[in-house]
Amino acid sequence: MNLVETIIQSVSQLPPFPAVIHRALALLNDPKSSVSEVVETIQYDQAITANVLRVCNSPYYGLRQTVGSLQEAVMIIGFNPLLEIILGESAGSVLGGSVPGYDLEAGELWKHSVSSALLSQIISQRLHKNQDPMIFTAALIHDIGKVMLNAYMQEQSQAIRELVKTKKVSFQNAERELLGIDHAELSAVIAEQWHFPREIIQAIRYHHSPLSADSDQDVVYLIYLSNLVAMLTGIGGGVDGLSYPGYDEIMYHYKLEEKDIEKFIAQLGEQIKKVEALIQIQKPEENG
Helix, strand or coil: CCHHHHHHHHHHHCCCCCHHHHHHHHHHCCCCCCHHHHHHHHCCCHHHHHHHHHHHCCCCCCCCCCCCCHHHHHHHHCHHHHHHHHHHHHHHHHHCCCEHHHCECCCHHHHHHHHHHHHHHHHHHHCCCCCCHHHHHHHHHCCCHHHHHHHHHHHHHHHHHHHHHHHCCCHHHHHHHHHCCCHHHHHHHHHHHCCCCHHHHHHHHCCCCHHHCCCCHHHHHHHHHHHHHHHHCCCCCCCCCCCCCCCHHHHHHCCCCHHHHHHHHHHHHHHHHHHHHHHHHHCHHHCC
């Protein structure tokens, strides 16, 4: 068994993505879905229900009244915020730890992931697009392959840095040359194993090489931009940081200018405290 086969086989060590969240995601992405259908889908998952109520009653949302039931929570906060909470809990359990192979301390990868997801909403709003739950999901888990590559990266980190420096190649290409696979491709493999829709898989696979995508370009471009802006802020950049090419074609495609990127960063800055609060709320075992 070669190294790539060993790495891909290690994906089986990840717990399966909860089926209840898949069903909820499908409903939340269906404009015909009702509150009762969503509640019926998730109400028997005690962890999700408890987390939704905990977050709803926290300063993160700042509601005037205490929310006592799942149905009330959905009625008050709406479908998209509900998706943020239930996806955040599941992703946080995988992305919340340290990833030393990428120079990321505990919580940094998750903060980058949540920031990318929030930016997907900020950028979608600027482009007058609906806040698609699929795009939020893709942005949230686009770097999950880093978790599985962490051990191998710790062994090859210095060699990869040298390759980026001496050959002037992107970090992604250096990963592929020394490990046989890069974190974006492995993230897509994980999304496939978790049975996510094609749009999410494509956006994850090409989030560093958007012009290579042969389908679902709009979703791919949005995730590329969301990740790029998150990296520009320095949030969870880690060892790879900005060691990737930029694509002016995508800025031109959306008629975006440098001032738009600055506005995205400013808007994200306004929400960073919320991101940090959400991380603390959803990972209470790390508090104190």
